[in-house]
Amino acid sequence: MCGNLQLAILANNTKQVNLIRRIGSIGALLMKKKNIPAVNQKIDTIKAIQTDEFWQDVSLKRLEKVRMDLRDLIKFIDTEHQQPVYTGFEDTLGKVTEVDILPTYTSLQSYKDRVESFIRKNKDYLVIHKIQNNIQITSEELKLLEKLLFEGDLGTEADYRKEYGELPLGKFIRSMLGLDKSAANQLFSEFIQYGNLLADQITFINNIISFLTKNGTIEKEMLFEPPFTNINDQGITGVFDDAQVGKIVRIIDEVNGNSVNSVG
Secondary structure (H helix, E strand, O other): OHHHHHHHHHOOOOHHHHHHHHHHHHHHHHHOOOOOHHHHOOHHHHHHOOOHHHHHOOOHHHHHHHHHHHOOOHHHOOOOOOOOOOOOOOOOOOOOOOOOOOOOOOOOOOHHHHHHHHHHHOOOOHHHHHHHOOOOEEHHHHHHHHHHHHOOOOOOHHHHHHHHOOOOHHHHHHHHHOOOHHHHHHHHHHHHHHOOOOHHHHHHHHHHHHHHHHHOOOOHHHHHOOOOOOOOOOHHHHOOOHHHHHHHHHHHHHHHHOOOOEEO
16 A cells, blocks of 8 residues: 555655545554554554644655554454445446646544644734733634634634534634733732732632633633632632622633624
C-alpha cells in the first residue's frame, strides 16, 4: 500500500486520495491496540498518519518510515469476518467528461478537532483576541467570526450546532482559550486594592481568577461548590459580606456577558 502511494505521489495520481484514507484508517485501528508494547513503541507514527498535517507535508522518505514502522504491526489488527456477497450485473459507461482537479481527500480529523485546533492556532485574530481578553466585540465582528468558522473549510453552522448545541461562539472560544490572565487580574485589581481583604478572601479571589484563566467563564452557582467551598463550606457567602458578594457577582456578570454579547 505504501509502495503504491509512493508511485501515486510521484505520478501525481488521484489514487493517492484513497490510499491516504486507507493508511489513516489503519492508524485508527492500531490505536485500539496501543496497550500492546510493540504497537505502543510506534505510537507517534500511528498518531501522525491520522492527521491532515502529516499528509500535507508527506515525502517519499517519511512514507518509507511509515512502512517500516507499521509493517510488523498489521498482524495485531482484528480481522472482520464477513459473509461474501455475490452479484451479477452489467454496468454501462455513460458520457465521460474530463476535468482538471487537484488531488483532495476527506479530512481525517473530526469537526471538533478541526475547529478547536483552528481557534488555538488563530488566537491572535482580532475578534478572537478580544474575546479572550474580555473586550466586548461588535455585531460586525461577530458576523466576521461566524463567516470565519461557518463559511470556510472547517465546516458549517449545522456542524457546529450538532457538536456544541446553542453554545454562543464567544463562550465557546473562551472555553478553548480561557480568559487572558492579565485581563482576569485586572477585573479584580480594584476590588483587591481597596477592599482591605483578609488572607482567605484573597485566596478565594485568586481561585476565581485561576478558574477564569482556565475555563473562560464561571457560573455564579459554582461559587457555592468545590473548590470554592474548600476555604469555607458556605462558599462565597461564608468568606465575604453581602456588599462584597454583590461586587464580585457584578464582575462575574460582566466577564460572562462579554463572552456572549456584542454591541453596535
